[in-house]
Amino acid sequence: MEKRLLDYLQKILNARVYDVAIESRLDPATKLSQRLGNQIWLKREDTQPVHSFKLRGAYNKMVRLSPDELARGVVCASAGNHAQGVALSARRLGCQAVIVMPVTTPTLKSDAVRSLGGQVILHGDSYSDAYAHALELEKKHGYIFVHPFDDPDVIAGQGTVGMEILRQHQHPLHAVFVAIGGGGLISGVAAYIKAVRPEIKVIGVQMTDSRAMLNSVTAGELISLPDVGLFSDGTAVKKVGQETYRLTRELVDDFVTVDTDAVCAAIKDAFEDTRSILEPAGAMGIAGLKQYIAQHNLRGESLVAITCGANMNFDRLRFVAERAEAGEEREALLAVTIPEERGSFRRLCETIGPRNVTEFNYRISHERTAHVLVGISINNRGEVPEIRRSLATQGFSALDLVDDELAKEHLRYMVGGRSQLNANEQLYRFEFPERPGALMRFLSGMHPDWNISLFHYRNQGADYGRILVGIQVPPADLATFRTFIDSLDYRYVDETQNPVYHLFLC
Incomplete structure (x- = not known):
């Protein structure tokens, strides 16, 4: 075994996380397993005391600080979950914690940090902005910086998630799916799994608009993104760490990118199986698992998705619910052009037939033609061409809008x-x-x-x-x-x- 991998194995085995963390459950996702034809397991890191895996790495780093270092206090930058881990660890260890968070951080997360005794400073629109300000505070006040991902002790703490998975599931396992932001979780999980059971695949999951790790691995060097999507704030990282990049490039077997709709559908999947509500980053593993199964036509395999966080603002659920059906490909959204004449609307409804119509939007606007926005319930995306062909036989042209953001976000309303x-x-x-x-x-x-x-x-x-x-x-x-x-x-x-x-x- 390569010495560096052996070093990480030892670090993970000796990590101190259980003063603050629990050994989270590995729960079967019964409904999802039946629907996808594979045995799906969820590693429930959303059930941790701060509803995220992040306290593992934060505490493993901070518990190793000397009394003099703890007396100076710690500072970190975080979109929310790492911040709660640092604040909880600081309270346990009796030191000051200054937390720099982006202005866009959900109130749920910033309030949680304050309730744990952390001093919150809101700065910038992204993690990268908050990170730069935290480094300034480190120099100015002499704080100890606790990195959210690019630190061997933090990585080792997160690696205990992989250790628990293999202890809890000792039967054959095809793959483990891990959300990637800065790369701390996947680096630790991959280091342990590849040292102990290298036949198990480790699959990284990134948002299509926040794929700094995938871009870096593809390019063979660290790539900084000009901006990142904000929906999955827990993984909105413009530049990953040097060490996490090295480990991910060497140990991770494959990557999957998922979009907002797919993550919304995964949040719904998790709710239906567990009655828990995951945050977007927490559901990315499930979204990636579903996409990987479809791409590789997997059947009868055992797969694990790490549900890594559940710090979700309640108000965001409205958006999630609206987009979940599109992410699950359960709704077709069409712009249908019909003749502006008596009986046309009735013929349109007859052509749609017994399918459930979720939406009709229409207003007279032209003497000869009318444009109708139609939502139709479907079982899968493959039904859309059939629907369009049926409409065409009646002389109705139909434009598929399911991938059109303008239509989904605004025009349908x-x-x-x-x-x-x-x-x-x-x-x-x-x-x-x-x-x-x-x-x-x-x-x-x-x-x-x-x-x-x-x-x-x-x-x-x-x-x-x-x-x-x-x-x-x-x-x-x-x-x-x-x-x-x-x-x-x-x-x-x-x-x-x-x-x-x-x-x-x-």
Whole structure:
């Protein structure tokens, strides 16, 4: 066995985590197993005292500090779960803990840190911003920095999750699925599994909009992302650690990327099997497991997903519930064009037949044609082409909108907004942090000659607002306008040429 791997095995076997952590259960996911044709097990790290695995690594690091180091106090940066682990460990060890968290951190997590005695400082929009500020505080005040992932003692503490899995499941095991943010959990789990039972696959799971580890492994060097998605705040890391990158590159067998809809569906899956509500990062392992089964057509295998966190803001559940059906591919969303004549709507319903219609949105807008937004319950995505063919036989054209973010986030709630007064309209979809002043920053920077002709905002309980804006900009001002929106540093998509916009709003 390679010496470095042996070193980590020894570190994990000697890790001190059970002063604060429990040996979490390995629960069978009965309903999910039946549906997927494999034996699915959930490693329930969401049941830890701080509802996350993070206290393992934090305590294993801090318990090894000298009395003089503990007296100086500790500082860390975290999106929430590591912060709670550090705060709990500090209370247990009797030292001061300063926690820097992004402004976008869910209130549930920041309040939990305060309740554990941690001093919370909100700074920046991402973990990386908070990390830079924490390093400044370390230098200024002489605190001991407790890294959330790129530290051998932290990695070893997280590796005890892998140790428990193999102790709890001593039968053949095909793969373990692990969410990746900075890489501490997967590094520790992979180090233990590959040292003890190397035949078991370790599969990393990343969000499609936060794949710093996968990009780095693919490139053969550390890659820093310009920005990251905010839905899974627990894995929103722009740059992974040097040590976690090295271990992941050497030990992890494969990677899966999942999107927001797939994670929402996985949260629903976990609820149906356990009656627990996972946070997005906590459900990523399940989402990756489901996708891996579909890609490799697995049957009859034993698979483990680590449910690594359950610090979910209640308000976010509205968004999760709305998107879970799309993630499970249980709903088709179609823009159907029919003749504007008597009997057409009835023929459309007859063509759909006995299928459950989840949504109809329609408004008269043209003398000859009508555009109807239709939601239909389905069993799988493969049914959509069949539905479209059935509609085509009746002379109805149908546009599949299930992957269209504009349609899913906004248009299904505001169909019928055509106007004869929207000359020179530019349509943009923005995401910006849910915090005071974000909207005013946008409005105050606009040129007085630019008129807002459409505005749609819906608070969905996430850490960022989703806003659809129509702005009338004279053609001569387009270059200036684009410079303006670039200067905002908000994520945006130009939807002006989106066919859904032209069907329903333009």
